[in-house]
Amino acid sequence: MLSLLKNEWIKLWTKKQPWIFVGLIIVFTLLFTLMYYSFEANTALDSDEWQMQLEQEIEQEREILQSEDASEWEKDFAEMIIEENTAYLEGGINPRQFNNLIYMNDTLLGVASFITLFSVIVASSIVSSEMNTGTIKQLVIRPYERWQFLVSKFITVVLFSIVLIVTLFVTNYILGLILFDTASWNTAMIERSFEGAMVETTAANLIFSKIGLYTLNMLVFVVISFSLSTLFRSQALAVGVGIFALFATTMSQALNFLLADTAWYKFVIIPHLSLTEYVVHDTIIEGVTLPFSLAVLAVYVIILLGLATVYFQKKDIAY
């Protein structure tokens, strides 16, 4: 079994594609960082000034709250800013300060979608390409069970996506060290969501829960495309479905809002494909918590991988 894994690993890296993917992740991280650096770093404030500035902002917003011609929307926004700034002041956190971990937290997932995309592409081709070129027949006549080939291919894809994640993390971390001051992993940080929900926690906690949840999420995409390409022998289909699912997650906010009341929606896979939401939320729809999402995903993953394995174990290989 280990030799099968070794074979797959060698086959993967003797192609150009995975090297290009790793290279692109590095390049995209660089570009993204440059953008971030040129826009965000200008707004940095000195350590003495920031508390004053936050307090000034709170004052301004209070005025808006009291004024009569401010709209409902403006008042909501003002309340949010006040709440936020108060939290920063109480926590002693300078939100306009820059250090390598703040940079990391802001940018780490910026190019992460590409990791999912590249992993989906590799996952979709690792089985189907051998079926299309016919090399599969020289594999399955060897003294192994067919599922062992499938398992070693699956592990290879997972390892590949982990390589991408590590590449991203390391590049990002190094750039942070070069461009910004170094902060402790225990630095307190506040993470906000679009709707204004807030959590206060440490840098380590925040960054690692983001990347952990993201990795879990990506693995689900890998499973979807790996299984579909095995079942339908079509790389194009599998990549297509993978990318569709990726887009579906960007719309999931809207779907969550529209369909939250239906009984079945929480059992559909889509709302659970944005696990990083759980960094700031305890629930993504009412009653849907992280363990629930993980359980739903596990069921889908087991069904998909099970189907692919049973099918591959039995199918006639006649090409």
Add this chain to the structure above:
Amino acid sequence: MTEYALEVKGLTKTIGKNKRIVNDASFQVQHGEIFGLLGPNGAGKTSTIRMIVGLIRKTEGKVIINGKDLDEAGQLCKTDIGAIIENPSFYDHMSGYKNLQQYARMARTNITDERLREVVDLVKLNNAIHDKVKTYSLGMKQRLGVAQAILHKPSVLILDEPTNGLDPQGIRDLRDYLKILTEQGISSLVSSHLLSEMQLMCDRVAIMEHGKIIDISHISELNIQRDEVNLVSFTVSSLEKAKEVLANSTSGIEIVEAENESVTLSMSYENIPKINQLFVKNDIDVFAIESAKTSLEDRFLQLTAVGKKAEE
């Protein structure tokens, strides 16, 4: 030692509702024997072989390799087998050597670098073995196919159309190393639709058509027999004269074909000198006498529908 290296019993493959692409095929390959599977395109040779190596499931029947049932001891059976199925495919972006290393790693025994080089030597790929497979010709791929099949010293070699794409020298080489392997006790099942090849390569031949095995014979039985009727063609100076002489003679020999300065006769072997004499006596120069050694082909055509159609 078990009785047979490979035994196939009542092998059947049904596709869809009622399409039997292999129909109740049975044969045995003895130890150290080269057994041929001969049949026209679409006869079911590849399908039979695919079932033996477990690429497709059998609808019915048994495959027994060195006494072990494929259904019960699949992995043990596969350890004993080396195979080429149709055109072998490789990882194009890797060198031939790296490809072989892949197969070496999958073997149940340890395959040393010496063994790899030995096999590369045997199939004469030394010069190209470190080039990428995408630069290989069809024949070179076929040789690499043979290499991956024999790498782990299997006791049963299964080769589907192994001569496909090989030049005459390549075919000869293949025949030679098959002979060497046979001497080491390896048994082979070789499929082909080329009769002449089978004749030179195999000890016994099964003829397959429409999924059925319709005949199994020893090559020696099939080779020319003295009293059997054969096709013999004479290249002569005058076709007209030759026809006339034959028509007037009492030999009762039938002219099958007469064109391009040669007459083809259906006659027994023993009569060749007599006819030659007859021509010479009548001032007809004889430039060549060729006996079409196509007895296997005849047999094949006789037995298969292709032949029947041709006769009509």
